[in-house]
Amino acid sequence: MSKPFDATSKDLLEIDPAGWVRYLARAALPGPVRVIDADVSTVTAAADKVIQIDGPEPGLLHLEFQANTDPWFVPRLLCYNSLLYVRHKLQVTSVVFLLRQETNMRGVTGSWVVQPLLGPAWEFKYRVIRVWECPPAEFLTGALALLPLAPLAARDPAALPTIVDQMGHRIRAEADRPLAAKLWASTYVLLGLRYDDAVIDRLLDGVREMEESSTYQAILARGEARGVTLGKPAGKPAGKPAGSRWAKPAGKPAGV
Structure with missing residues (x-):
């Protein structure tokens, strides 16, 4: 599998x-x-x-x-x-x-x-x-598709909030809603290779695009995210669905 x-x-x-x-x-x-x-x-x-x-x-x-x-x-x-x-x-x-x-x-x-x-x-x-071993900036300043690798490149976990904020600014400015959903869902999955659920949920709290991603929802439904069970009730997405710093609701500009 x-x-x-x-x-x-x-x-x-x-x-x-x-x-x-x-x-x-x-x-x-x-x-x-x-x-x-x-x-x-x-x-x-x-x-x-x-x-x-x-x-x-x-x-x-x-x-x-x-x-x-x-x-x-x-x-x-x-x-x-x-x-x-x-x-x-x-x-x-x-x-x-x-x-x-x-x-x-x-x-x-x-x-x-x-x-x-x-x-x-x-x-x-x-x-x-x-x-x-790569500087996070390599992924933060390159193509949007490379952004989800940036947190994996962080040598100091204390830098993660800043990295995620930089990702959010770029995604908000350059990605439409479907692409934003895919990028955040990918970030969620890849973060699980280094960090536990509690850390990831704090970092991505309120990222609405991720929660609306069909890829992310499929992972939740299978209970296979990051190769392990999520430890959450079936069907319940991580984080909170409202109040995203980076979401772009239709007709309403997102605040930072």
Whole structure:
């Protein structure tokens, strides 16, 4: 069974694939981008998400979000990379986002040297981003779809209220209601990788858009948020439905 953060990370990529490419490339887009089918059904497997970058030299950007340890993670990453290349006939760049320090697997270094018993050694290279080592500003000032990663990058929990306030100002100014709902629901799920319910509820108290999100409500209904039960009565959303600092009710400007 997939964990809620799996669906959350995929949703964030679909919101703005070009924004993710700009963040990783640190440059202007080399061409149009689009999310493509990540299924590699020849081995009944699917990568997290794949973005195709079109242009004079097209290629694929393969992103994997990891929140748990897995001794076979790097071989699996290589498998996805190779199968995507075979299926789409395009060069593949694999990027790993490690979402929490507990996932800091020793073998995930960005390079895997394969030394077969017979034959020459060869190397598989990929990129690793340890979110907790990134400055929160990288996510706060980038594409909206990267905002939910900002709290995971906070080194000091005391900075969380400020980070969430900055997120709120950007979401209020730049996102419509459906997108705001998705971003807050994603933030709720990802925060659960580091913090307990009481901390998260205080941080996101009154975020009405999150509570109206169909994704968030589905998580509540299944009792699977953040891979564990919420510890709340079924159907009862976290936080309070009114008084949001960032909500934008129809016809009424939101106060800060």
